[in-house]
Amino acid sequence: DRFRYWDVRKVRTTCSFCGVGCQMELLIKGDKIVEVQPYDGAANNNMLCVKGKFGYKFVNHPDRLKTPLIKRDGKFEQATWDEAYDLIVSKLKEAIDDHGPDSVAGFSSARCTNEENYLFQKFLRAVVGTNNVDHCARLCHASTVAGLATTLGSGAMTNSNREALKSDVILVSGSNTTEAHPVIGAHIQQAKEKGAKLIVAEPREIELAKEADIFLQIKPGTNVAFFNGMMHVIIKEGLQDKEYIAARTENYEELEKIMESYPPEKVAEICGIDAEDLIAAAKMYAEGERAAIYYSMGVTQHSTGTQGVMSVSNLALLCGNIGKEGAGVNPLRGQNNVQGACDMGALPGDYPGYQKVINPEAQAKFEKAWGRSLNNKAGLTITEVVNGVEDGSIQFLYVMGENPAVSDPDTTHVEAALKKANFIVAQDIFMSETAEFADVVLPAGSFAEKDGTFTNTERRIQRVRQALKPIGESKPDWVILTELMNKMGYEASYSHPSEIMDEMASVTPQYGGISYDRIDEEGLQWPCPTKEHPGTPVLHTETMSRGLGLFKPADYIESAETPDKDYPYIMTTGRILYHYHTRTMTKRVKGIDVMFPESYIEINPITASRLDLADGDKVKVASRRGDIVTTAKVTDKVVEDVVFMPFHFYENGANRLTGTALDPTAKIPELKVSAVRLEKA
Ligand code: SF4
Numbered sequence: 001d002r003f004r005y006w007d008v009r010k011v012r013t014t015c016s017f018c019g020v021g022c023q024m025e026l027l028i029k030g031d032k033i034v035e036v037q038p039y040d041g042a043a044n045n046n047m048l049c050v051k052g053k054f055g056y057k058f059v060n061h062p063d064r065l066k067t068p069l070i071k072r073d074g075k076f077e078q079a080t081w082d083e084a085y086d087l088i089v090s091k092l093k094e095a096i097d098d099h100g101p102d103s104v105a106g107f108s109s110a111r112c113t114n115e116e117n118y119l120f121q122k123f124l125r126a127v128v129g130t131n132n133v134d135h136c137a138r139l140c141h142a143s144t145v146a147g148l149a150t151t152l153g154s155g156a157m158t159n160s161n162r163e164a165l166k167s168d169v170i171l172v173s174g175s176n177t178t179e180a181h182p183v184i185g186a187h188i189q190q191a192k193e194k195g196a197k198l199i200v201a202e203p204r205e206i207e208l209a210k211e212a213d214i215f216l217q218i219k220p221g222t223n224v225a226f227f228n229g230m231m232h233v234i235i236k237e238g239l240q241d242k243e244y245i246a247a248r249t250e251n252y253e254e255l256e257k258i259m260e261s262y263p264p265e266k267v268a269e270i271c272g273i274d275a276e277d278l279i280a281a282a283k284m285y286a287e288g289e290r291a292a293i294y295y296s297m298g299v300t301q302h303s304t305g306t307q308g309v310m311s312v313s314n315l316a317l318l319c320g321n322i323g324k325e326g327a328g329v330n331p332l333r334g335q336n337n338v339q340g341a342c343d344m345g346a347l348p349g350d351y352p353g354y355q356k357v358i359n360p361e362a363q364a365k366f367e368k369a370w371g372r373s374l375n376n377k378a379g380l381t382i383t384e385v386v387n388g389v390e391d392g393s394i395q396f397l398y399v400m401g402e403n404p405a406v407s408d409p410d411t412t413h414v415e416a417a418l419k420k421a422n423f424i425v426a427q428d429i430f431m432s433e434t435a436e437f438a439d440v441v442l443p444a445g446s447f448a449e450k451d452g453t454f455t456n457t458e459r460r461i462q463r464v465r466q467a468l469k470p471i472g473e474s475k476p477d478w479v480i481l482t483e484l485m486n487k488m489g490y491e492a493s494y495s496h497p498s499e500i501m502d503e504m505a506s507v508t509p510q511y512g513g514i515s516y517d518r519i520d521e522e523g524l525q526w527p528c529p530t531k532e533h534p535g536t537p538v539l540h541t542e543t544m545s546r547g548l549g550l551f552k553p554a555d556y557i558e559s560a561e562t563p564d565k566d567y568p569y570i571m572t573t574g575r576i577l578y579h580y581h582t583r584t585m586t587k588r589v590k591g592i593d594v595m596f597p598e599s600y601i602e603i604n605p606i607t608a609s610r611l612d613l614a615d616g617d618k619v620k621v622a623s624r625r626g627d628i629v630t631t632a633k634v635t636d637k638v639v640e641d642v643v644f645m646p647f648h649f650y651e652n653g654a655n656r657l658t659g660t661a662l663d664p665t666a667k668i669p670e671l672k673v674s675a676v677r678l679e680k681a
Contacts, residue, residue, distance in 0.1 A: 003027075003034045011467035012039055014454050015052040016111070016447035017580050019333035020044060020161065020183045021456025021523075022052050026448060026467045032060050033448060033467070042522050043161045043456055049182030051580060055592055058446070058585040059468070063430055065443035066472025076441065081473070081483075084440050089487050091423045091439075092128070095396040101129030101375065105385040105394045108135040108346035109401030109477075110338035113452025113464055115500035116477040117337070117344035118352060119492075120400055123481055126370040127490045131357050131379030132394070135346045136402055137338050138382040142666035143300040144331040145342060147309030149354070151317070153546025156339065158328035158539040159292065160458045160525065164191045166326030169288030171281075172208055173201040173312075174223060174298020179577040181296075181332045181457070188294070197288065199281045201226055202298065203572055204602070204644055205637045214281045217639060218271040220572040221559035221673040223299050226278075227311035228556060229267030231318055232259045233282035240286070241320030249317050249549040258553040270556060272639065286319050290326035296334070297574070301671040305663040307554035317549045323540040333457040335581065336447075340455030343510065343526070348379030353508035369507050372490075381667040382408065383660060390417035398425045400477060401444065405433040406582035406650045409658040409669040410625045427480060430584045433650050443474035450476035452497045453519065455526070459536070461514055462523035559673040560661030563641065567623060567675035569607070570642050571657060579648040586648075599649035600631045603678070604642070608634045611678055618681035621645075623657035623674050629681045643676065 008027040015022040023041025026033050033056045040046040068084035069076040095103045108120040117135075124133045137145070145155035152158070164170060164187040178185030185208065192198045192211055200212040209215040218226050234240055235256055245252050268275035285291050293316055299308040312329055313322075321327035333339045345352040355362035363376050380388060386404065388394035390413075408414045418424065418437035426438035429446050449471065452464045470476065475483075478497055485492040494500050498516040505511045513528040513535075524535035539545065563570055578595040580586045587593045601621060603613060613619055615634040620627055621643075630645070630652045638644050645654035661670045 003029045008034060011465050013447065013465045013467065014336070014462045015048065016336050017051045017055060018181055019335060019338060019457035020181050021336070021454060021458070021460055021462055022048050022183055023462070024048060024052055026056070028467050031468055041462070043458060043460055044183050045162060045187070047183045047186055050577060050592065051586065055580070055586060055589050057589045059448045060471070061588045063588060064471045064474070065429060065431060065441060066474060067443060069441040071439050084442060085484065085487050088425055088440055088484065092396055092488065095423070096128060099395050102132060103393065103395040104128045104130050104398070105132035105380060105388065106398040107382065107385070107400065107402040107404065108133055108341055110136050110335035110341045111401045112341070112477050113337065113450065113497065114340040114344050114455060114461070114504070115452045115497040116481065117341045117346045118500055118504045119478055119481040121345045122370060123485055125366070125374055126372040127485055127488050129375055131348050131375055131377065132385060133346055133379060134348050134382045134385065135341050136335065136382070136407060137342050137347070138668060139301070139407060139671065140297055140334050140338065141300055141331055142668040143305030143309050143663055146666040147306045148313060148329065148331070151310050151313040151550045151552050152322065152540060152544045154539055156459050156539070157330045157333070157457050158322060159325070159330055160537045162187060163326045164188050164292065165194065167191055167196050167290050167292040168326070169197045169199070169285055169291035171199045171201070171285055171291065171293045173226070173293065173295050174300070175294050175296035175332055176202070176204070176206045176574055177294060177332065178207045180334065180575045182577060184294070184332060197284050199284060201281070203638070203642055214277055214284065216271070216273045216277055216281060218273055220570050220642060221302055222271040222556070223302070223308040224304055224311050224554055225262065225267050225270040225556035227315050228259055228262035229264055229271070229278050230282040230285065231255070231315055232262040232267070233264060233279050234286045234318060235259055237283065237286070239283065240318045244320030245318070248544070249551060251551040255314060255318070255551040255553040258555065285315070290324060291319060291321050292327050292330060294330045294332060296332045298672060300331070301668060302673065303560045303661045303663050303670045304554070304557050305668045306665040310552040311554060314551050314553060317551060322544065322549055323538065323542070325538055328538070337454040339457055339459060340453070340461070343455055343508070344504065348381055352504055353510050366507065383662065383667065383669060386414055386417045389421045392422065395422045397421055397423070399434055399438070400427045403432045403434045403582040403584060405437065406653060406655065409655055409660050409671055411653065411655045412626050413660070427477060429474070430588070432582070432584050442480055443472065444480065445470045445474050445476040449474070450478070450497070452478065453501065459525045460523040461511070461519055461526065463516070463519055560670050561659055561673060561675045563675050567677050568641070569676050569678060571621070571623070571645060571654070571674045571676040572642060572672050573645050573647040573654045573658065576646045576648065579646065581648065582650065583648045596646070598631065599645065599652045599654065600633045602633050602635050602638050602644040604636060604638050604640045605634050606640050607678070608632060611680060613680055620679050620681040621657060622677045623659070625659060626656045628652040628656050643678070647671070
C-alpha cells in the first residue's frame with residue numbers, strides 16, 4: 001500500500017499473534033492498516049518479528065466474515081443478527097430443557113481478549129449452568145498449569161521476558177524459541193552475545209542449538225529422564241543449593257532417593273545423548289548464579305507432561321533458582337492471550353483466578369457476584385467434549401475463535417465427531433475448517449476492531465485498542481456475548497470492555513488492582529491485588545505462592561506410543577516462524593505464506609537414502625490414525641529415527657497422524673510423539 005506518513009493515524013496496540021506480547025503501532029489510512037511499526041514496550045524492547053511486522057494483512061482480507069450465516073439444506077445462507085440469535089437461543093433452550101445444562105459445551109479462545117474470555121465462561125456458567133468450558137491451553141500448557149501449581153502454587157512464568165538479559169546461564173528445552181517466540185529468542189541470543197552460557201536440550205538442531213555451548217539432542221519423550229539425569233549429577237557433585245533447599249523447599253529426601261536411579265550413563269542411553277555432555281550441562285546449570293530455564297510444548301505435550309513440568313521445577317528448586325531475577329522457570333505460552341484465557345477461567349474446573357468450581361466458598365462468591373446458582377461439578381475438557389459431541393451427550397457446542405478440526409490430535413476423528421454434531425455455533429473472523437461444520441456462523445471482530453486486554457506470557461496485562469470500525473456487519477466478541485446473555489434473559493449492560501475488566505477485577509484476586517487507567521502505558525504483571533500494588537515481575541521472591549517449594553520427583557515413563565516394526569519412526573511436531581497455529585490468518589498474508597505454503601516432513605539423510613527419498617520427493621506417512629502424502633525435506637536437523645512435521649496445515653496435516661493418549665492429570669494429548677511409517681509415494 002502506498003501512503004504518505006502524514007496521511008496516516010497511529011494506534012498503539014498489542015500484537016495479536018504470539019504470547020510475547022510485543023507492543024506495536026498500527027498505521028491506519030482510511031479504513032485500512034497500511035503498515036505496522038514496533039513500539040518500545042516493556043515486553044519487546046522495540047522489536048517485532050516477521051509476523052508482527054508484516055502479518056497484518058489478514059485484517060482487511062476479502063475473506064473476512066461479514067454477516068451471520070445460517071446453514072440450510074447443507075448450505076450457508078446470509079442471515080440477520082436477529083435471525084441468528086433467535087435460532088441460537090431456541091436451540092440452546094431446547095438442549096438445556098431436554099438434556100440439562102451439561103449437554104452444552106463451549107470452546108473459548110486464547111485469541112480473544114481477557115474481557116471476552118471472562119464473558120464466555122460467565123455465559124456458560126451463569127446463564128447456561130454448566131462448567132463445560134475449555135480452550136486450546138488444554139493442548140499446550142495444561143500440564144504447566146497443573147505441574148507448577150502443585151510445586152510452586154502458581155502455574156505461570158516466574159520471571160519476565162527481558163530478564164533473559166540478566167541471566168548468566170540459560171537452559172532451553174522443548175522450545176524452538178527463535179521460531180515460536182521470536183522476540184524472546186532474540187533476547188536469549190542477546191544474552192548469549194553478552195556472555196551468558198547457553199544449554200539447549202531438544203530433539204531437533206534448532207537455531208539456538210547452533211549457538212549453544214552445549215547441545216543435547218534428546219529423543220522426543222525423554223524429558224523426565226533428562227532432567228533427572230541433570231539432578232543426579234548435581235546432587236552427586238554436591239552442587240545443590242543446600243541453604244535454599246533447607247529454607248524454602250520440602251520433600252527433598254524423596255527427590256534425592258529417586259534421583260539415585262538416574263546415573264548419566266543410563267540417562268544418556270535413554271535420551272540418545274553423550275553422558276559427558278549431560279555431566280557438563282548439569283555442572284554448567286548448577287554453577288550459574290542466575291540460571292533460567294525456558295521451556296514450552298516439547299516438555300508439556302506428553303502423556304507425562306505434568307511430570308515433565310514438575311521435573312523442570314525440581315531442577316530449578318534444587319539450585320535455588322526460583323524467586324530470583326534473571327533465573328526461574330519460564331513456560332513460554334503460545335497464543336497472544338492463552339495466559340489470560342486461563343486466568344479468566346476458560347477452564348472446566350476453575351473460575352477466574354484459578355478459584356476452583358468444586359470449592360464451596362468460591363461457588364458462593366461467584367453465585368453472589370453473578371446472581372445465579374452455579375454448578376459445582378467440574379466440566380469436560382476439549383477432548384472429552386469432542387467425544388461427547390460424537391456420542392450425543394453434548395447437544396450444543398459453541399466454538400469461539402478455535403479451530404479443533406486442525407489443531408486437535410487425530411483430526412479425522414474430530415471431523416467425524418463434528419459431522420455428527422447436533423448443533424454448532426462458530427464465532428470467528430474467517431470461515432475456519434471447524435466453522436464449515438457449524439449450523440450458525442457469527443462474524444467476529446479482529447484485534448484491530450476492538451478494545452480490551454491481552455495477558456502475555458510474562459503475566460503482563462496490556463491494552464488492545466480499537467483502530468478500525470468492525471468489518472461489514474461483524475461485531476466484537478464481547479458485544480455478541482453481551483447481546484446473547486440478554487437474549488437468554490440474563491441482564492448484562494456492559495457498554496465498554498473496561499466495565500467488564502472492573503467486574504472481573506472485583507472477583508479475581510490476582511487482577512484486583514488492574515484497571516484500564518493503570519495499564520494505559522506499560523501494562524502490569526499479575527499478581528496485582530490492589531489499586532496501589534505495582535505488579536509482580538518476579539514470582540515467589542519471599543515465599544512460594546504455596547509457601548514452600550515442593551519437590552515432586554517422578555520416574556521416567558516411556559511415551560504412550562513407541563516405535564515398533566510396523567511404525568519404526570518417532571514423529572514429533574512443532575511450529576515454524578512464518579505460520580501461526582492453524583494458518584487461518586497467516587495463509588491469507590501472501591508475503592508470509594509464500595515461505596512455507598504446504599506441509600512437509602523433515603527426514604534425516606540416512607533415513608532418506610534407506611527409503612530412496614530425495615529432497616522434495618513425495619512421501620507417504622502413516623500412523624495408527626491414518627496416512628497422508630507430504631513433501632520430504634532431507635536435513636540433518638533431525639536424527640535417524642526421528643522425523644518432524646510442522647502442525648499448522650490442514651491439507652496433509654500432521655494432526656491426521658497424532659494420537660489422543662492423554663496425560664492423566666492435565667488431560668493434555670501427547671502431540672509430540674507418534675509412531676509412524678514412511679514410504680516413497
Ligand atoms: Fe507478535 Fe510474537 Fe512476533 Fe512479538 S514475537 S511480533 S508478539 S508474533
